[in-house]
Amino acid sequence: MVLNRYRENVRGYLEAIVKPLAKAGLTPNAVTVIGLLLSLLSAYLYYLREPRLAALTLLIGSLVDALDGTLARLTGKTSRFGAFLDSTFDRISDGTVLFGIALGSLADWRAAFLTFMGSYLVSYERCRAELAGSGKLAVGIAERAERLIILMLFSFLGAEYVRYGVYIVGILAWITVVQRFYVAYQRLK
Numbered sequence: 001m002v003l004n005r006y007r008e009n010v011r012g013y014l015e016a017i018v019k020p021l022a023k024a025g026l027t028p029n030a031v032t033v034i035g036l037l038l039s040l041l042s043a044y045l046y047y048l049r050e051p052r053l054a055a056l057t058l059l060i061g062s063l064v065d066a067l068d069g070t071l072a073r074l075t076g077k078t079s080r081f082g083a084f085l086d087s088t089f090d091r092i093s094d095g096t097v098l099f100g101i102a103l104g105s106l107a108d109w110r111a112a113f114l115t116f117m118g119s120y121l122v123s124y125e126r127c128r129a130e131l132a133g134s135g136k137l138a139v140g141i142a143e144r145a146e147r148l149i150i151l152m153l154f155s156f157l158g159a160e161y162v163r164y165g166v167y168i169v170g171i172l173a174w175i176t177v178v179q180r181f182y183v184a185y186q187r188l189k
């Protein structure tokens with residue numbers, strides 16, 4: 001909710017990065033695939049217990065995630081399949097990163113699982129409520145950008161801090177689940 005507001009502020013920078021990509025003939029879907037590969041690499045680095053490298057890779061992957069849509073809009077190539085691909089790959093990214101953290105024993109697997117469940121529910125609620133006609137449900141304390149940035153910040157602090165990032169993201173994600181549930185109820189009842 002908070003970070004989403006800054007989309008417009010960074011649009012100019014993102015467009016500057018995207019222009020050469022457009023000239024090189026890169027398609028939005030190809031950029032989406034590159035973003036996913038970076039997320040998978042980040043998950044692998046978490047598994048190897050390299051949280052700083054993992055967070056840096058995840059940060060670049062998140063930037064690439066912002067570039068695919070920017071490229072699509074700038075070149076008039078937005079597509080419904082692209083939107084579906086982007087969202088689906090976001091879920092694969094969210095899940096594998098937490099799986100890598102759990103496999104690398106950087107956080108208790110039960111905490112990683114609850115955080116995973118909360119994160120997925122947040123996204124699912126939005127998708128399902130919007131399908132039911134709620135209108136845009138981009139509400140709540142920890143949308144994806146917040147969840148990613150918190151996890152990256154704690155990862156940059158070092159291996160022993162990743163677990164706190166997972167706990168905080170989990171708690172905030174579950175608060176967001178309740179917030180979205182409430183707003184969906186208000187709009188759909």
Ligand SMILES: CC(C)CCC[C@@H](C)CCC[C@@H](C)CCC[C@@H](C)CCOC[C@@H](COP(=O)(O)OP(=O)(O)OC[C@H]1O[C@@H](n2ccc(N)nc2=O)[C@H](O)[C@@H]1O)OCC[C@H](C)CCC[C@H](C)CCC[C@H](C)CCCC(C)C
Pocket residue numbers: 003004005006007010013014028029030032059062063065066067068069070072077078079080081082083085086144145146148149152153156
């Ligand atoms: C001040 C300067 C010196 C530096 C400025 C440089 C900027 C370039 C930095 C910007 C970085 C930032 C954007 C990336 C990091 C944010 C990240 C952590 C959060 C997650 O990002 C998600 C991102 C993208 O979301 P979406 O995928 O939903 O959006 P789009 O892809 O744009 O649109 C989807 C839409 O497009 C169409 N489409 C898509 C794909 C496709 N194949 N076909 C398509 O048609 C379709 O219509 C789809 O529906 O969100 C980006 C916005 C974000 C919320 C803004 C956050 C701003 C914040 C202030 C950034 C702080 C970043 C900071 C560097 C973090 C440091 C933290 C660190 C130290 C841990």
Ligand SMILES: O=P([O-])([O-])O[C@@H]1[C@@H](O)[C@H](O)[C@@H](O)[C@H](O)[C@@H]1O
Pocket residue numbers: 086087088090119122123124126127142143144145
């Ligand atoms: O709902 P959430 O997890 O905060 O945020 C997510 C968005 O950041 C993302 O751009 C979109 O593709 C997802 O489907 C999802 O909605």
Ligand SMILES: [Mg+2]
Pocket residue numbers: 064065066067068069086
């Ligand atoms: Mg994107």
Ligand SMILES: [Mg+2]
Pocket residue numbers: 065086087089090
């Ligand atoms: Mg994405």
